[in-house]
Amino acid sequence: MGNRLRHLWLDNRKFFFAACLLFLGGALIGYFQAPLVEDMVDKMMGQLKEIAERIKDNGGGPLAVFWMIFSNNVFSALMMMALGILFAFFPIIGLLTNGVLLGFILFKYSAAGVSPWLIFSAGILPHGIFELPAILFAAGIGIRLGVLSLRSVGVLVQPHKLARLKNDWYDTLKQFPIAVLTVVVLLFVAAIVESTITPTIIKETVGPQLQQLNLLK
Numbered sequence: 001m002g003n004r005l006r007h008l009w010l011d012n013r014k015f016f017f018a019a020c021l022l023f024l025g026g027a028l029i030g031y032f033q034a035p036l037v038e039d040m041v042d043k044m045m046g047q048l049k050e051i052a053e054r055i056k057d058n059g060g061g062p063l064a065v066f067w068m069i070f071s072n073n074v075f076s077a078l079m080m081m082a083l084g085i086l087f088a089f090f091p092i093i094g095l096l097t098n099g100v101l102l103g104f105i106l107f108k109y110s111a112a113g114v115s116p117w118l119i120f121s122a123g124i125l126p127h128g129i130f131e132l133p134a135i136l137f138a139a140g141i142g143i144r145l146g147v148l149s150l151r152s153v154g155v156l157v158q159p160h161k162l163a164r165l166k167n168d169w170y171d172t173l174k175q176f177p178i179a180v181l182t183v184v185v186l187l188f189v190a191a192i193v194e195s196t197i198t199p200t201i202i203k204e205t206v207g208p209q210l211q212q213l214n215l216l217k
Helices: 002-032 034-057 062-085 089-111 116-154 159-205 207-212
Strands: none
Touching (some): 002 089, 062 116, 062 159
16 A cells, blocks of 8 residues: 555656645735735635535534535545546646635735734644645646646647557556545545644634634634
8 A cells, every 4th residue: 555655646746746836826826916816715705604604504513514624625626636637727726716715815814913824834734734735636636637638639649659648547547546545534634633623723822813803703
């Protein structure tokens, strides 16, 4: 199993790094161009509020929070992986929009007088250690599928590359189940941390500041 995970990483690391750059680019846009993306972020925040309402409807306990976070993240990650086959459009858009959302949120806290680094360390990093690599890796797999799709179109004018393309498709699809399992396990751990540990860390570190600014209820 360890050997398979090693090969999974080695074969997909360049796509993972590409996903990291796209996410970081989105975050920088969200932070430094906050007024330009505010309308888009408002729509995304509306979706997050709907999720919060569903959690309340299910009792609002840690188990309900865990399940809503876990199921939503798994769905998003698997969609980025699978729909990457459509020329990587969906994972690229997903990375940019989620990066913009993160950057915008950090900007808003910074504008309110709360250190964005403290918010990131307390409110994102505890579960983000597991969640961000999972999402970025899932998007990287989607980008890899998108690249293969583009190469499949290109082979129509370069048929001599068909044999190598077939091997690359075979290797990618062979790794897909273990890639899915890895992403799901990481998101499972992340959801446990986010639903139990992260709220406590936020309250103990920046809770008083957020309450003073009416940013924490």
